[in-house]
Amino acid sequence: MTYNTKEIMEMDHNYGAHNYHPLEVVISSAEGIWVTDPEGKKYIDMLSAYSAVNHGHRHPKIIKALKDQADVLTLTSRAFFNDKWPVFAKTLADFTGKEMVLPMNTGAEAVETAIKTMRKWGYTVKGVEKNKAEIIVFDENFHGRTTTIVSFSNDPVARDHYGPFTPGFKSVPYSDLKAVENAINENTVGILVEPIQGEAGVVIPEEGFLKGLSELCKKHNVLLAADEIQTGFGRTGKKFCYEYDEIEPDIIIMGKALGGGVFPVSAVAANKDVLGVFEPGSHGSTFGGNPLGCAVAIAAIEVLTEEELVKKSYEVGKYFVEQLVAMKSDKIDIIRGKGLLIGVVLKKEAGKARKYTTELKNRGILCKETHDWIIRFAPPLTITKSEVDYSMNIIREVLV
Numbered sequence: 001m002t003y004n005t006k007e008i009m010e011m012d013h014n015y016g017a018h019n020y021h022p023l024e025v026v027i028s029s030a031e032g033i034w035v036t037d038p039e040g041k042k043y044i045d046m047l048s049a050y051s052a053v054n055h056g057h058r059h060p061k062i063i064k065a066l067k068d069q070a071d072v073l074t075l076t077s078r079a080f081f082n083d084k085w086p087v088f089a090k091t092l093a094d095f096t097g098k099e100m101v102l103p104m105n106t107g108a109e110a111v112e113t114a115i116k117t118m119r120k121w122g123y124t125v126k127g128v129e130k131n132k133a134e135i136i137v138f139d140e141n142f143h144g145r146t147t148t149i150v151s152f153s154n155d156p157v158a159r160d161h162y163g164p165f166t167p168g169f170k171s172v173p174y175s176d177l178k179a180v181e182n183a184i185n186e187n188t189v190g191i192l193v194e195p196i197q198g199e200a201g202v203v204i205p206e207e208g209f210l211k212g213l214s215e216l217c218k219k220h221n222v223l224l225a226a227d228e229i230q231t232g233f234g235r236t237g238k239k240f241c242y243e244y245d246e247i248e249p250d251i252i253i254m255g256k257a258l259g260g261g262v263f264p265v266s267a268v269a270a271n272k273d274v275l276g277v278f279e280p281g282s283h284g285s286t287f288g289g290n291p292l293g294c295a296v297a298i299a300a301i302e303v304l305t306e307e308e309l310v311k312k313s314y315e316v317g318k319y320f321v322e323q324l325v326a327m328k329s330d331k332i333d334i335i336r337g338k339g340l341l342i343g344v345v346l347k348k349e350a351g352k353a354r355k356y357t358t359e360l361k362n363r364g365i366l367c368k369e370t371h372d373w374i375i376r377f378a379p380p381l382t383i384t385k386s387e388v389d390y391s392m393n394i395i396r397e398v399l400v
């Protein structure tokens with residue numbers, strides 16, 4: 001039984017909880033940067049499932065890894081060893097330059113893992129008094145949707161009616177090193193930071209912010225956790241966005257593109273003096289480290305290197321931004337971006353972003369507004385300059 005666009009949207013509305021407000025397009029198949037609706041209309045995907053589809057849709061090597069693994073072993077739990085998880089752990093440890101990896105499934109679970117790691121390290125290594133640990137986070141952060149994570153969000157839509165909230169977090173303005181230093185005390189165990197605030201609207205901190213954070217962490221014996229769930233795996237033109245500041249965070253939080261656009265895989269990587277705090281039973285996940293996800297993630301990491309997607313993201317992203325600037329649109333206030341994570345902030349008088357994302361959709365470009373005034377362009381990293389040229393003709397029709 002197949003359904004048309006109208007029927008699918010009605011079914012979604014009638015049976016699905018209304019916790020999303022999707023653009024009015026149904027995707028029923030996809031390949032590379034292209035997606036197709038049930039009626040056969042094609043669109044360029046400029047959202048990449050919020051940066052989870054960095055490799056392009058259904059990358060052949062990643063799909064092959066998924067299918068091959070599905071034919072032999074899919075799930076064991078960690079009650080037993082399986083022959084894929086340790087290989088994935090080694091691959092990701094080598095890729096990140098860290099000694100240890102802890103696998104989960106979704107991004108929010110990886111963030112929760114980082115929070116637990118920092119707290120446990122605080123109590124067992126730093127010697128913080130029981131239940132006093134504090135973690136510094138940043139205003140306008142987005143780290144996921146669990147009750148603990150929304151406890152330190154300041155977005156009312158994400159947070160309202162979910163209290164009582166988890167204590168132990170202090171939020172300070174993004175990019176403000178002085179505020180961070182003032183917030184640090186003897187109970188501070190960690191700082192949790194997005195190298196670019198993606199959901200806040202591709203907000204790039206002032207130059208040297210991460211370097212400053214790293215120095216503060218060393219000075220005060222505090223762990224630095226970089227949430228690279230959206231910015232990692234080439235999205236910003238580096239393997240990880242923190243590399244722009246030439247720092248080594250203590251904890252790297254990964255998700256989204258780690259699953260190659262086909263399977264939820266997330267992880268935390270750190271050295272043994274940090275991730276070594278866990279003992280059997282103190283943390284876990286039934287599906288974390290499952291062979292299917294591990295096989296996919298290994299392939300995803302290999303494709304990133306083999307196809308030089310990081311370099312491509314840097315070069316094509318730069319080109320993309322240059323073309324946007326050259327449009328000289330009087331509807332645009334600011335264009336900001338690194339690699340292929342690009343935010344276009346509209347002037348208030350231009351009207352809300354939804355009007356433009358709908359118009360772009362009608363003309364064959366799928367992207368999504370963040371908040372009311374910002375359009376995010378984040379195509380798969382496999383997009384070519386000539387495909388950017390093609391897209392730019394459409395973007396120009398809508399934004400100029």
Ligand SMILES: Cc1ncc(COP(=O)(O)O)c(C=O)c1O
Pocket residue numbers: 050106107108109111142143144145194198199227228229230231255256
């Ligand atoms: C920076 C960041 N952290 C965490 C998350 C949460 O990931 P997930 O939706 O897989 O739980 C997201 C998702 O958008 C994100 O952008």
